[in-house]
Amino acid sequence: MPPFDVPEGDPFGPHNLPYGVFSPPGSSERTVGVRLGDHVLDAGAAAHALGSPYASLLARPTLNPLLAAGRTAWSDVRRAITAWVTVPAHRETVEPLFHPLSEVTLHLPFEVADYVDFYASENHARNVGRMFRPDAPDSLTPNWKHLPIGYHGRSGTVVVSGTDVVRPAGQRKAPTDPAPVFGPSVRLDIEAEVGFVVGVPSEMGRPVPLGAFRDHVFGLCLLNDWSARDIQAWEYVPLGPFLGKSFATSVSAWITPLDALDAARVAPPERTHELLPYLDDSDEEPGGYDLRMSVSINGHVVAEPPFSTMYWTAAQQLAHMTVNGASLRTGDLYGSGTVSGPTERERGSLLELTWNGRDPLELPDGKRTFLEDGDVVTLSAWxxxxxGVRVGLGEVTGRIVPGS
Structure with missing residues (x-):
């Protein structure tokens, strides 16, 4: 089907237009692409052919120049691309610049600067607390309702969807073991998350307020924060996640601009504790997003986490991440933390779905507590x-392969 004639209601129609980086068939050259249906538009070539002043931002091997250009440029470019793919007068020029999605090679769409991961789902945090602190008076830690908890990860191991994930090795020690042992993780897990991509940097020493969120954040993508639970459990006291997390983080090949998600804005859950002024969003525009996520293992759906239940918003996370004066850089990526809803079917990790291995999942190809070699995990969302039309988010897929 010709790309201009995307079926009505297609989640990747002209109302969406996510950005990625691709190589055309038979070429190793990378350039910015925009997805329309099951095709990819060579955005740089289209900009050049139509005399766009933004051609220099789009004819690049990474999204970073566009990310750094700022909100006015983001809006102008989106408006222009929408016209290129919908106005009949452009069809003759633009249509030859589309490639079938199935024939291109997709790449990591931006150069990742810093990576931060949060812990923003109250349902997830309470589940973890009930599992590992069953005798505590509250399943949440004392600080959880006062600030978005997070940790700094490893940007160099952020990989694009479709990249195999090598089973990590490290130290682990079960509570009954006399000493730690070294070997491949036997409790390899997923975390279904949403990642936010920073475009405009900030000055060191100047916090970014809640109201400036959309001036700095370009868009979002799905993110899988792979987790070796056995390595994590042994290393993570008294500090935070380290080798149990840093071996791989998978992101979508497509970044959905925030402007495509205006209809999905929702209020976050009701706050139960008074917030300090820099986190108080009571007078701000709704900071949540109604994203309907799905988690599948080997093609079998095991969970459908709702992002609208996240207690801490992306704007609050950005404000907290910079309140000490830490600066933003173009290409910074921060993850929401595991997305989990209130029901068993809505849990975004195997840790929760199997209750730390106690209740195995029944899959068509056998039971699972944690991931086995050869398992393919896919996150999708809309x-x-x-x-009333849906906005599709690019999926994230990864296959577990044994270590050497």
């Missing part, structure tokens, strides 16, 4: 769009 959001409500304008006039």
């Amino acid at each position: 959001a409500p769009g304008p006039d």
Whole structure:
């Protein structure tokens, strides 16, 4: 089907237009692409052919120049691309610049600067607390309702969807073991998350307030924060996640601009504790997003986590991440933390779905407590769009392969 004739209601129609980086068939050259249906538009070539002043931002091997250009440029470019793929007068020029999605090679769409991961789902935090602190008076830690908890990860191991994930090795020690042992992780897990991509940097020493969120954050993507639970459990006291997390983080090949998700804005859950002024979003625009996520293992759906239940918003996370004066850089990526809803079917990790291995999942190809070599995990999602149409988010897929 010609790309201009995307079926009505296609989640990747002209109301969406996510950005990625691709190589055309038979080429190793990388360039910015925009997805429309099951095709990819060579955005740089289209910009050049139509005399766009933004050609220099789009004819690049990474999204970083566009990310750094700022909100006015983001809006102008989106408006222009929408016209290129919808106005009949452009069809003759633009249509030859589309490539079938199945024939291109997709790459990591931006150069990742810093990576931060949060812990923003109250349902997830309470489940973890009930599992590992069953005798505590509250399943949440004392600080959880006062600030978005997070940790700094490893940007160099952020990989694009479709990249194999090598089973990590490290130290582990079960509570009954006399000493730690070294070997491949036997409790390899997923965390279904949403990642936010920073475009405009900030000055060191100047915190970014809640109201400046959309001036700095370009868009979002799905993210899988792979986790070796056995390595994590042994290393993570008294500090935070380290080798149990840093071996791989998978992100979508497509970054959905925030402007495509205006219809999905929702209020976050009701706050139960008074927030300090820099986190108080009571007078801000709704900071949550209604994203309907799905987690599958080997093609079998095991969970459907709702992002709308996240207690801490992306704007609050950005404000907290910079409140001490830490600066933002173009290409910074921060993850929401595991997305989990209130029911068993809505849990975004195997740790929760199997209750730390106690209750195995029944899959068509056998039981699972944690991931086995050869397992393929796929995260997908959609959001409500304008006039009832869905906005599709690019999926994230990864296959577990044994270590050497």
